[in-house]
Amino acid sequence: MGIVFDGISKVFPDGTAALHGLDLAFDTGEFIVLLGPSGSGKTTACRVLAGLEHPTGGRILVDGKDVTDLPPRFRGMGMVFQNYALYSHKSVYENIAYPLRVRKMAGTEIDRSVRNMADLLQIGRYLARKPSQLSGGQAQRVAVARALVWQPDICLMDEPLSNLDALLRLHMRTELKRLHRELKKTFVFVTHDQEEAMTLATRVAVLRDGRLVQFDEPKTVYRRPASRFVAEFMGRPAMNTFEGMLYAGMFRAGDIACAAPGIPDGPVVLGIRPEQVEIVDSSAADAVRFEVDVMELVEPDVLVFVRSGTSSMIVRTPNDDRTFAHGEPLFLRFPPAALHAFDAVTGARLT
Amino acid sequence: MGIVFDGISKVFPDGTAALHGLDLAFDTGEFIVLLGPSGSGKTTACRVLAGLEHPTGGRILVDGKDVTDLPPRFRGMGMVFQNYALYSHKSVYENIAYPLRVRKMAGTEIDRSVRNMADLLQIGRYLARKPSQLSGGQAQRVAVARALVWQPDICLMDEPLSNLDALLRLHMRTELKRLHRELKKTFVFVTHDQEEAMTLATRVAVLRDGRLVQFDEPKTVYRRPASRFVAEFMGRPAMNTFEGMLYAGMFRAGDIACAAPGIPDGPVVLGIRPEQVEIVDSSAADAVRFEVDVMELVEPDVLVFVRSGTSSMIVRTPNDDRTFAHGEPLFLRFPPAALHAFDAVTGARLT
Amino acid sequence: TLEEAAKPYSGTTIRMVGEALPPLEALSKLAPQFEQATGIKVEVEMYEHSEAVNKVQLDLNSQRGRYDVIIQPHREMGKFATNGHLLEIAPFMADAALRDPSFKPEEQLYQGAWKEISWYDGKMYGFPFTVLNMFMWYRSDLLADAKEKDGFKAKYGYDLAPAQNWDQYRDIAEWFNRPDQGLYGTALQGKRHEALWYEWLNFLYSFGGDVLDVQSGSQCGPVVVNSPQAIASLDYYKSLLAFSPPDSLNYFWDDVMALMQQAKVAELIMWNDATYAVAVDETASTVVGKVGFDIVPQGEGGKIGQLEGWTYLIPTYSKNPQAAFLFIQWMMGYDRQLEQHLNGGASGRPDVYESADVQKLPYAKASMASNEYGKPKATLPQSAEMTDILVRELSSSLAGEKSSKEALDASAKEISTLLGSCAPMSYPAQ
Amino acid sequence: MTSLPVTSNTSGKTRGAFLLDRGVGPLLVLPATILVVIFLVGPFYYMVYTALTDLSFADATRKGAFVGFDNFRRLMRDDPLFWNSFLLTLKFVVVAVAMEFVIGFALALLIFKYVVRQRLLTTLLLIPMMLAPVAVGLIWRLLLQGDFGMVIYYLRAVGLLAQNAAVLSQPDLVFPAIVAIDIWQWTPFVTLVMLAGLMSLPRSPFEAAMMDGAGPLRIFLDVMLPLLRPIIALVLLLRGIDAFKEFDKVFIMTGGGPGTLTELVSIYAYRVNFRNWDLGYGAAVAFMVYLVVLILCSVFYKAVYWSAKPSSGLPAGAKP
Amino acid sequence: MIDRAASRPWTAFAWAVLLVAVVVALTPYLWIVLASFKTRVDLFSSAPKWLFSPTFANYPAVFIGKEYWPLAINSLIISLSSTALCILIGAPAAYVFARADFPGKEDLFFFFLTTRMAPPISIAVPLFLFFTSLGLIDTIYAVVIAHTSFNLSLVVWMMRGFFAEIPKEIDEAAVMDGRSRLGAFVFIIAPLAAPGIAATAVLCFILSWNEFLYAFILVAFEGRPLTVGIPGLVTPHGTLWGQVAAVAVVATLPILIFTFLVQRQLVRGLTFGAVKG
Numbered sequence A, B: 001m002g003i004v005f006d007g008i009s010k011v012f013p014d015g016t017a018a019l020h021g022l023d024l025a026f027d028t029g030e031f032i033v034l035l036g037p038s039g040s041g042k043t044t045a046c047r048v049l050a051g052l053e054h055p056t057g058g059r060i061l062v063d064g065k066d067v068t069d070l071p072p073r074f075r076g077m078g079m080v081f082q083n084y085a086l087y088s089h090k091s092v093y094e095n096i097a098y099p100l101r102v103r104k105m106a107g108t109e110i111d112r113s114v115r116n117m118a119d120l121l122q123i124g125r126y127l128a129r130k131p132s133q134l135s136g137g138q139a140q141r142v143a144v145a146r147a148l149v150w151q152p153d154i155c156l157m158d159e160p161l162s163n164l165d166a167l168l169r170l171h172m173r174t175e176l177k178r179l180h181r182e183l184k185k186t187f188v189f190v191t192h193d194q195e196e197a198m199t200l201a202t203r204v205a206v207l208r209d210g211r212l213v214q215f216d217e218p219k220t221v222y223r224r225p226a227s228r229f230v231a232e233f234m235g236r237p238a239m240n241t242f243e244g245m246l247y248a249g250m251f252r253a254g255d256i257a258c259a260a261p262g263i264p265d266g267p268v269v270l271g272i273r274p275e276q277v278e279i280v281d282s283s284a285a286d287a288v289r290f291e292v293d294v295m296e297l298v299e300p301d302v303l304v305f306v307r308s309g310t311s312s313m314i315v316r317t318p319n320d321d322r323t324f325a326h327g328e329p330l331f332l333r334f335p336p337a338a339l340h341a342f343d344a345v346t347g348a349r350l351t
Numbered sequence C: 001t002l003e004e005a006a007k008p009y010s011g012t013t014i015r016m017v018g019e020a021l022p023p024l025e026a027l028s029k030l031a032p033q034f035e036q037a038t039g040i041k042v043e044v045e046m047y048e049h050s051e052a053v054n055k056v057q058l059d060l061n062s063q064r065g066r067y068d069v070i071i072q073p074h075r076e077m078g079k080f081a082t083n084g085h086l087l088e089i090a091p092f093m094a095d096a097a098l099r100d101p102s103f104k105p106e107e108q109l110y111q112g113a114w115k116e117i118s119w120y121d122g123k124m125y126g127f128p129f130t131v132l133n134m135f136m137w138y139r140s141d142l143l144a145d146a147k148e149k150d151g152f153k154a155k156y157g158y159d160l161a162p163a164q165n166w167d168q169y170r171d172i173a174e175w176f177n178r179p180d181q182g183l184y185g186t187a188l189q190g191k192r193h194e195a196l197w198y199e200w201l202n203f204l205y206s207f208g209g210d211v212l213d214v215q216s217g218s219q220c221g222p223v224v225v226n227s228p229q230a231i232a233s234l235d236y237y238k239s240l241l242a243f244s245p246p247d248s249l250n251y252f253w254d255d256v257m258a259l260m261q262q263a264k265v266a267e268l269i270m271w272n273d274a275t276y277a278v279a280v281d282e283t284a285s286t287v288v289g290k291v292g293f294d295i296v297p298q299g300e301g302g303k304i305g306q307l308e309g310w311t312y313l314i315p316t317y318s319k320n321p322q323a324a325f326l327f328i329q330w331m332m333g334y335d336r337q338l339e340q341h342l343n344g345g346a347s348g349r350p351d352v353y354e355s356a357d358v359q360k361l362p363y364a365k366a367s368m369a370s371n372e373y374g375k376p377k378a379t380l381p382q383s384a385e386m387t388d389i390l391v392r393e394l395s396s397s398l399a400g401e402k403s404s405k406e407a408l409d410a411s412a413k414e415i416s417t418l419l420g421s422c423a424p425m426s427y428p429a430q
Numbered sequence D: 001m002t003s004l005p006v007t008s009n010t011s012g013k014t015r016g017a018f019l020l021d022r023g024v025g026p027l028l029v030l031p032a033t034i035l036v037v038i039f040l041v042g043p044f045y046y047m048v049y050t051a052l053t054d055l056s057f058a059d060a061t062r063k064g065a066f067v068g069f070d071n072f073r074r075l076m077r078d079d080p081l082f083w084n085s086f087l088l089t090l091k092f093v094v095v096a097v098a099m100e101f102v103i104g105f106a107l108a109l110l111i112f113k114y115v116v117r118q119r120l121l122t123t124l125l126l127i128p129m130m131l132a133p134v135a136v137g138l139i140w141r142l143l144l145q146g147d148f149g150m151v152i153y154y155l156r157a158v159g160l161l162a163q164n165a166a167v168l169s170q171p172d173l174v175f176p177a178i179v180a181i182d183i184w185q186w187t188p189f190v191t192l193v194m195l196a197g198l199m200s201l202p203r204s205p206f207e208a209a210m211m212d213g214a215g216p217l218r219i220f221l222d223v224m225l226p227l228l229r230p231i232i233a234l235v236l237l238l239r240g241i242d243a244f245k246e247f248d249k250v251f252i253m254t255g256g257g258p259g260t261l262t263e264l265v266s267i268y269a270y271r272v273n274f275r276n277w278d279l280g281y282g283a284a285v286a287f288m289v290y291l292v293v294l295i296l297c298s299v300f301y302k303a304v305y306w307s308a309k310p311s312s313g314l315p316a317g318a319k320p
Numbered sequence E: 001m002i003d004r005a006a007s008r009p010w011t012a013f014a015w016a017v018l019l020v021a022v023v024v025a026l027t028p029y030l031w032i033v034l035a036s037f038k039t040r041v042d043l044f045s046s047a048p049k050w051l052f053s054p055t056f057a058n059y060p061a062v063f064i065g066k067e068y069w070p071l072a073i074n075s076l077i078i079s080l081s082s083t084a085l086c087i088l089i090g091a092p093a094a095y096v097f098a099r100a101d102f103p104g105k106e107d108l109f110f111f112f113l114t115t116r117m118a119p120p121i122s123i124a125v126p127l128f129l130f131f132t133s134l135g136l137i138d139t140i141y142a143v144v145i146a147h148t149s150f151n152l153s154l155v156v157w158m159m160r161g162f163f164a165e166i167p168k169e170i171d172e173a174a175v176m177d178g179r180s181r182l183g184a185f186v187f188i189i190a191p192l193a194a195p196g197i198a199a200t201a202v203l204c205f206i207l208s209w210n211e212f213l214y215a216f217i218l219v220a221f222e223g224r225p226l227t228v229g230i231p232g233l234v235t236p237h238g239t240l241w242g243q244v245a246a247v248a249v250v251a252t253l254p255i256l257i258f259t260f261l262v263q264r265q266l267v268r269g270l271t272f273g274a275v276k277g
C-alpha cells in the first residue's frame, strides 16, 4: 500500500522534459521531502501526482490503483501551490473554508475548523481580508491552511514555508510534525531548507534534472550521499571535494596529501564536510598546511575559506572569537572516518 | 548623504497600519538587510522607498532630497518583487532586456548585458521561454536579473532568493557580495534567512509591527540583541529565555538556579543561546539538572529539547553520535558570559 | 427664351431632393441638358420615401437652405405652408423675365390633381412631379378564359368580366381564390403601413365615405371617418381577407406586387406607378401581357380612387429660387414630362397620356380615368398624424382586435381631438 | 445626464492616485468625459428642456413655448399607447436579453473549452451581429414573407406552421418572432464578450479549486462566475440598454403591427418625433424611457457590478 | 475547467452544438448571398430555389448603376476612424478607472453608462441642430464624433473589466523599470489586455458600421454610408431585393475581414505566470 511514481515522464508542449521516467514509491503515512536544485522537477512531480498535469509517460499508483487518468478531485489530495493560488475574490476566511464547503460540511463545523486552522497558523486576525491585502508570508500561510483544513489523505506542499521567518518556520515545523504524528496522513513536502528536510522527513527524495538520484532517510542522505552531486548539494556550506589520485591508501591532490584507508587505488574524488575538518597545530601528525583566504561569520560558527595552491576549501568551526587573518597559515586534519570517496567519472559513491 | 526614512507611516485604505513612523537612515553604498516577522512591514517599507506606495505620513530622503512625491521612475531604483511580477507576454530575454530598452540602450549592448546577467543567474538556457514555462526558482531569478541588469543606484530586493536551493543560494550570495563590492551600489535586501543576513549585510534592520527595533551590524544584532524580541527572533533555534527573579547575583526560575553576575536585582528575563549551553557531568559545579524530552538531528548538530519542571529549553551541540534517550537526566551549565538579561516588562536589554 | 431667362443665374448650382424613383432618376438624366442650356447645375439627392421626407423636415426647420427644390408628397404641404417654409409660385409666374409663355398650367395640367397636390389654402406652391393614384389590376388572361367564364356564370349567374362594382369584385376574388393551386382571389395590403391606409381610402371613397367632410385637402372640417358608409367600406374590405394570402396582415405594396408578378393573384387594387414593373418589365414579372387595368369598381360614392402626388416645391430658404423655378418650369415641359412618364413616371399633363407611346402602355386609359376622378385627402399639418391614427386602428381591426365600428370610432375621436374645434364629430361614438 | 450618487471608497491620495504619477489619472479620463459631455449630455439637456415646451415642427402655432410639465402630465394621465408599448418593451428586453445571455454564454464556454483554433468559428458565429439592423429587418421580412419566405416554406414543410398560417401577421406569433430574431442577431455579442472575458481569466484559482475537490459545476459557480462577474454585469447592462432602444429591425418587419402588438417604445417615440414632429411631447416620452432605464440600471449596477468592483479595497466581512 | 478537458463524447457534443449554432447563424446570411445572384423571378419562386442560373446584374446595378460604391468607402472611413478614436480615448480612461482612485470615480464611471440610455431618436434632433450651429453638419466629422462619443461608454465599461484582470504588480514592475505610468499602460498593459481590446474594437466597428439614425441625419448625401443607402432600394416600384442582398453582402465583408484579423488577438492566458499568488 502506498504511492508509486511508475516511470513517470513529463514533456511539456514546448518540448521541455521536466521528468524523465521518475520512479518513486513510498508508503501511506510517510512524510516525504522532495529536494533538488531549482528546475529539477519537484513541482512537476507534485502536479502530476495531484492530477493537474497528465504525465506523458508512466503511471501513478495510489494504494495499488492506477489513478493516472483520475481527475484531481477524486484523488483526495490537498495541495499548497508554490504560487499560493488563492481565490482573489474570496475573503481569507472563505478561502480556507472552501474545501469544507465543497464537502458540504455543516456551517458551525466549518467555522470551528477554519478558526482552529487560522489560529494554528497565526492568521486569525486576517480572516476578513482579501488576499490582495495580505503580506507574502500571510498569503502563504492561508494557502497552507486551505490545504490542511480538510485533512486530506495525502497533502502535497510545494515550498510552503519559503516566505516565512525563521521563528514562524520552526513553529510551523513542529506543528506539521505534530499533525503528521496525530493524523497519520501522508505528506509530500517540497523544500529548499535542509534543516526542514532533516527534521521533518521520514525519507528524503533528491531529484536532479527530473530523475531520482537518492531516496533515503535524512541521516543517510547526509552521511552517506549516494553520489558526488548529492554530497555537494546537501549541507551548508557544501561538502569540500578534491579530485586527485589515490595510491596505497594515500590521497594526493596538488600539494595536499592525506591518509584515506580502505579505498581502491586510482583517480578519485575525495570529500569532507566543512564542520568535520579539524584545526590542529603544525606539530600534529598528518596535518595539512593551508592558508587562510577570508573568514565569514555565520553565528554561531565561523566559515574559514582556505586554499593551498590550486585547491581551496571551507572549514566550519564554532565561533570562539578567534580571528583568522588573510594569509595566515592554518593546519588542518582530515579524520579518515569523515572522508567520502566518489568515482572520478560517474561520481558514484565508492565506499 | 544617504537614504532616510523620516517617520514614515503607511495606513492602507482599509485601515491597516503597516508602518508606524518608521525612522531609518543609512548611507549610499551600504548593504542593508531588512529582517522581521511576516507582516512586519518589510515589503511595505521597500514599496514606499521605491515610490510604489505613498506614505500616509513622513518623508523619504535620498541624498538629502525629499523624494516622497517623486514618481518611481525618477528615483533610479530597481526592485525584485516578492511575487516576481514578470511580463508574462514577453520572453525571459525581453523581460530582462526591458529596463535597458526603456533606457534606449544600444541593441548589442543590451544583448551583452542580458546574456551576462542570465549566465550569472544560470538561466541562460531559458531566455527564449515565456514566464509561464518557468519553475518557481527560475522565475524568481528572472526577476532578480531584471532588477540588476541595469545596475540601478539603489536595488531593492524583496526575498529574492526564497525559492532557490541552498547551493544556488550560496552562489547567488557570493555573486551579490561581489556585485556590491564592485559596483558600490546601495542594496536593500529583505530576507528570512539569517545566514544571508549575517553574511551579506553591512547593517541589519529588524522590524516589528512596522517599527524599527534594532539597527546594527549583524554581529551586534546577534550577540547583543537590543530586546527580548530580537533575541528570540534571531538564531536557529531561537534563544532560550527564562522569566525569573534575580537576587544577589543568583537567578532563580522554578527549580532552575544559576549565577548571573553583574545584573541588578529584581524580576528579569534571562536568555542563553542553545549552542552556548554546555553539557557537563553531574559532578560539575553549578550544573543544572534537566531531563531530555526529545532530540532532533539537524546535521551537523543535534538539538536536544530538555525540560525541568515547568521550564523547557533547547540545547544545540555538535553531533558526535551520542544519543539522548527520552527522560534521561542531563546536566547543563550556563556560562555567565553567554547570558543575556532583559527587562521583565519592556523586554529591553539590561546589560 | 430659356437661355435669356437663365443668363443671370448661369453658373449657379441648385440642389434638389426627392424619393429614389424612376421618374427622379429620369430627371437626373435630363438635368445635364438643362445645364447645357442654362449653365445652371442641378444636383439631385435621392432618398427612400421617409428618409426624403425627414431630411427635408430637418433642413427646413434648421432654415439653412441646403435645398433649392424639394419634391415632397402632398401630404406634407400643410406642415410646410403653414410654417412658412415654402415660396409661392405666383410671383415667379408673374415675372415676365422668368415665365415661359408656352407653359400654361391652367390648361396643360389635370386641374383637380394640380390644385390638390401643389396648392394649399388657395395658394400655388408648385407643380406636380408625379400624379399617383390607385386602380384595379386584374389577370386579363384568367378573366378571358372560356372554362372560367362558364364556371363563373354557372355559379354567380352573370358573365365573368372586370368588376364594375364591389359585389362583382368580391365574387371574382372568391371564384379565383384557390390557395392549394397557389392562386389567391385578391391581395390586401394589410401591414401596419401607409399602404393600408392608401388602399382602404379607395374603398372608403367609392363607398361614399370620407375622413373629413371638406372640399379640399387643406380644409379642416367635421370628422366623418366613422360614418355608416365608412364602416361598411371597412367591413367589406375585411371580408376580402378571406380571399387574400394568409400573410396579408403583413403585406404592403411590395409584397402584393411580387404576388402579381408571380401570377399568384387574380385581381387587386394597386398604384399606377407600379404598373410598369408588372405589365412591362419582363425581368421582374411573369405576367407581362396578362394584366388588365381599370378604375376602381363602382360604389355608392361612384367610381372614385384616392389621389396622391409628389410636387415640386421651393423652400423659403433657397439661395437661388429663380434658378429653381426655371428648372421646374423646364421640367414641366411636354418633352421632359413624356420622357419621365415613359420611364415609370406619372405625369400631371393629360397631353402626355394622349401621346402614342403612352397609349401603347396597357394602363394608360386607367390612369387617365383615375386622374380625372381623383379625390383629395387631408394635407393639413396634422395629416401625417391622422394617417398614423387610421393606419393603427385599421390594422387592429384587421387583426381582429376591434370591430370596424370600434376602430373607426376610436379614430374619429382621436382625429377630432387632434384637429380641435374645427373638426367636430358628425357621428358621435359611444 | 447625471448618474445616481454611488458612494465610492476614496481616502485622499491612495495607491492608485499616486501610482498614476499624480493627476495623470483624472487627466486620462478627461478627453472621454469632455467628448461625451459636449456631444451627448448637451443635446440631452436640450431634449430635457424641449420636454417642457410645446415645440412642434408640424403645428405652426407651437413654436416651443414653455408649458411646464404638461407633456409629462399627458404622458402619465392619458396615453395608454405609451404605457402599452412601454410594458411591451420591458417584456421584450427581459426575455430577449435573458435568452441571449444564456445561449451566448453557453456558446462562449463551449468554444473556450473545446475549440483550439476558434478564430474562423467565432467569426462565422458573429455574422448575424455584423449585419446592419436595417438589413436584418429587411432580410427577415423576406425570409418570413408569407408566400415566398424561405424560412416560412420550411416551417410549413416540417409542419411547424399551418399551411394557411404565417408568422408576422399572426397575432400570437409575431411577438415571439421579433424576440427570436433579436436573439438571433445579438447572441453573438454575448458570445464575443464572454469569450474575451474567459480568455483573460487566471489559471491558478481553477487548479486550486480542483485540488479543493470542487467538481465542474462548483468550479463554474464558485470560481468562474465570480471572476467573470464584472464582465457579466457589463454584458447584461449593455444588452439591456440597447434592447430597450431596439427600433430598426422591428419597425421594418412589422411597423409595430398588427395593431400595436409589436409597437416597442422606440417605435412609438419615432412616430411622435419623426412622423408627427411633436418634439416637445416626443422629448417627454424619451425622457421617461431614459428615467426608467436609468433607475433599473443603477439598481442592477449596485446589486451586481458594484459588489464585484474589481478594486474593492474594503474587506468582505467573514461569516460568523 | 480552465484547461480543455478533452473527453471524447463531450467534445463531440460540444461540436454538435456549435455546428447547429453556426448553421442557425449562417443560413439566413447564405440565403442572402444566394439572393444577391437571383433575379426577382427566381427570388420569389414559390419553393425556395437553392440551385438557379445566377445573374451577376445586381452588384453592378447597385454599386455602379446607383453609384453605391462611394457609400462603402464612406462607411469604411466613418467606422475605422470612430473605432480608432474610441480605443484611443476610451482605453486610457478605462485603465484609469481600473487602477486609479479619485473622488467620485465610481459616479463618473456610471455616468458613462448613462450616456447610452436616452433613446437616440430624441437626441438626434438636438444633435442635428447642435452640429448645424457648429457648422459641422453634413460632414463626415459629425458622424465620426457622434459615433465615437456614443461608443465610448461601451469601451470604457468593457475595457475596465479587462484591465482589472491584470495584476497591478505588472504596472509597478514597468514603472520600476523606468516607464512613465502612461508608458507602462501603452507598452505593457495594453498588450496584456489584447483580448479585451480586440473584442471591444470589433464591437465599436460593428456598431459604428451599422448605425443608421445619426449617419442619416448628420451626413450629407455625398457622405452617406451604406446603411443609409439600403432603404433607398425599397421603392414603391418594389423592393429591389437582389440589390438589397448585394449591398448587405458587400456591407458585411469589411466587418468579416476586420473581425477575422482582430481575432488573432483573442488568445488566452496572456497573464499566466505573471505573478505568484
Ligand SMILES: Nc1ncnc2c1ncn2[C@@H]1O[C@H](COP(=O)(O)OP(=O)(O)OP(=O)(O)O)[C@@H](O)[C@H]1O
Residues within 6 Å of the ligand: A132, A133, A134, A135, A136, A137, A138, A163, B012, B013, B014, B016, B017, B018, B036, B037, B038, B039, B040, B041, B042, B043, B044, B045, B082
Ligand atoms: N494592500 C493592503 N491592504 C491592507 N493591508 C495590507 C496591504 N498590504 C499589506 N498589508 C498589511 O500590512 C502589513 C505589512 O505588510 P508587508 O507586506 O509589508 O509585510 P512583510 O514584512 O513584507 O511580510 P512578509 O515577510 O510576509 O512579506 C501586513 O500585516 C499586511 O497584512
Ligand SMILES: Nc1ncnc2c1ncn2[C@@H]1O[C@H](COP(=O)(O)OP(=O)(O)OP(=O)(O)O)[C@@H](O)[C@H]1O
Residues within 6 Å of the ligand: A012, A013, A014, A016, A017, A018, A036, A037, A038, A039, A040, A041, A042, A043, A044, A045, A082, B132, B133, B134, B135, B136, B137, B138, B163
Ligand atoms: N509549463 C511549462 N512549460 C515548459 N516547461 C516547463 C513548464 N513548467 C515547468 N517547466 C520546466 O520544467 C522543469 C521543471 O520545472 P519544476 O517547476 O518542476 O521545477 P522545480 O523543481 O519545481 O523548480 P523550483 O524549485 O524552482 O520550483 C523546469 O526546467 C521548468 O523550466
Ligand SMILES: [Mg+2]
Residues within 6 Å of the ligand: A042, A043, A044, A082, A158, B135, B136, B137
Ligand atoms: Mg517548484
Ligand SMILES: [Mg+2]
Residues within 6 Å of the ligand: A135, A136, A137, B042, B043, B044, B082, B158
Ligand atoms: Mg513581504
